[in-house]
Amino acid sequence: MLIYMIRHGQTDWNAQLRLQGQKDIPLNDTGRQQASGNGHALDAILGGQARHFDFVSSPLHRTRETMERIREAMGLPLAGYRTDDRLKEVSFGEWEGYTLAELEQEMPERVAERELSKWDFIPPGVDAESYEILSWRVGAWLQDVAVPTICVAHGGVIRALFKLCGAMDAEEAALGAIPQDRILKIEGSAIGWL
Numbered sequence: 001m002l003i004y005m006i007r008h009g010q011t012d013w014n015a016q017l018r019l020q021g022q023k024d025i026p027l028n029d030t031g032r033q034q035a036s037g038n039g040h041a042l043d044a045i046l047g048g049q050a051r052h053f054d055f056v057s058s059p060l061h062r063t064r065e066t067m068e069r070i071r072e073a074m075g076l077p078l079a080g081y082r083t084d085d086r087l088k089e090v091s092f093g094e095w096e097g098y099t100l101a102e103l104e105q106e107m108p109e110r111v112a113e114r115e116l117s118k119w120d121f122i123p124p125g126v127d128a129e130s131y132e133i134l135s136w137r138v139g140a141w142l143q144d145v146a147v148p149t150i151c152v153a154h155g156g157v158i159r160a161l162f163k164l165c166g167a168m169d170a171e172e173a174a175l176g177a178i179p180q181d182r183i184l185k186i187e188g189s190a191i192g193w194l
Contacts, residue, residue: 001145001186001187001188002148002149002185002186002187003145003148003149003150003151003185003186003187004042004045004053004149004150004151004183004184004185004186005151005152005153005157005158005161005183005184005185005186006038006042006066006070006150006151006152006153006183006184007152007153007154007155007158007178007179007180008027008031008035008058008060008062008063008065008066008152008153008154008180009027009028009030009031009032009033009034009035009038009062009065009066009069009180009181010027010028010030010031010034010180011025011026011027011028011031011062012025012028013025013097014031014180015028015030016099017099017100017101018097018098018099019092019095019096019097019098019099019100020089020092020096021089021090021091021092021093021095021096022060022088022089022091022092022096022127023096023097024060024061024062025061025062026061026062026065027062027065027066031062031066031180032065032069034066034180034181035065035066035069035070035073036069036070036072036073037073037181038066038070038073038181038182038183039069039070039071039072039073039074040073040074041183041194042070042073042074042150042183043073043074043075045183045194046074050074050076050150052147052148053147053148053149053150054082054145054147054148054149054150055067055071055080055081055082055149055150055151056081056082056083056084056087056149056150056151056152057081057082057083057084057087057151057152057153058083058084058087058088058089058152058153058154058157059083059084059085059087059088060088060089060154063087063152063153063154064083064152066152067081067152070150070152084141086137086138086140086141087137087138087141087151087153087154087157088137088154089153089154089155089156089157090129090130090131090133090134090154090156091125091127091128091129092123092125092128093122093123093124093125093126093127093128093129094123094124094125094128095123095124095125095128110123110124117171118131118171118174118175119131119132119163119170119171119173119174120132120170131156131159131160131163131170131173131174132170134156134157134159134160135160135163135164137160138157138160138161138164139160139164142161142164155178158178158184159173159174159176159178160173161184161186161191162176162191165186165189165191166189167191167192179193182194
């Protein structure tokens with residue numbers, strides 16, 4: 001198994017530290033530059049071998065725009081990829097659009113509960129998920145990866161992959177920084193940032 005995993009480029013909500021979840025927020029100028037930069041880096045890594053890879057993205061706008069900018073930087077047709085709903089970001093339910101600082105003022109006990117076990121915490125809302133629930137979706141996608149793959153997804157998806165691949169325990173995966181200007185390589189049991 002060989003996967004090059006890329007987090008979507010920055011959005012204004014990322015810059016404002018807002019919980020984005022499954023809200024469809026577009027890239028900002030920084031995010032567009034990050035996406036193109038990752039495309040140039042990936043082109044150099046692959047050395048013209050992109051035709052041997054499956055290209056897949058979360059269906060959210062910020063990931064699709066990132067994928068298209070990556071493909072453009074690699075000299076590939078923009079539309080030569082598919083989307084997979086299992087790669088959507090974790091749903092933060094009713095918390096989407098808020099910063100943790102804002103939530104702490106309104107519901108400090110729930111934010112404190114999240115801090116105790118970020119991996120298993122489910123925010124309020126009927127569609128909300130924990131990272132554990134997200135990892136079930138991502139694990140099902142991972143089992144279906146049969147060819148070398150280039151994937152654009154979200155920070156939560158990458159957190160799930162770190163746990164699923166055994167690189168980190170749940171709490172470490174939930175807390176670690178997930179950059180938007182780097183490429184994560186997963187090859188067999190090895191996983192690391194390039």
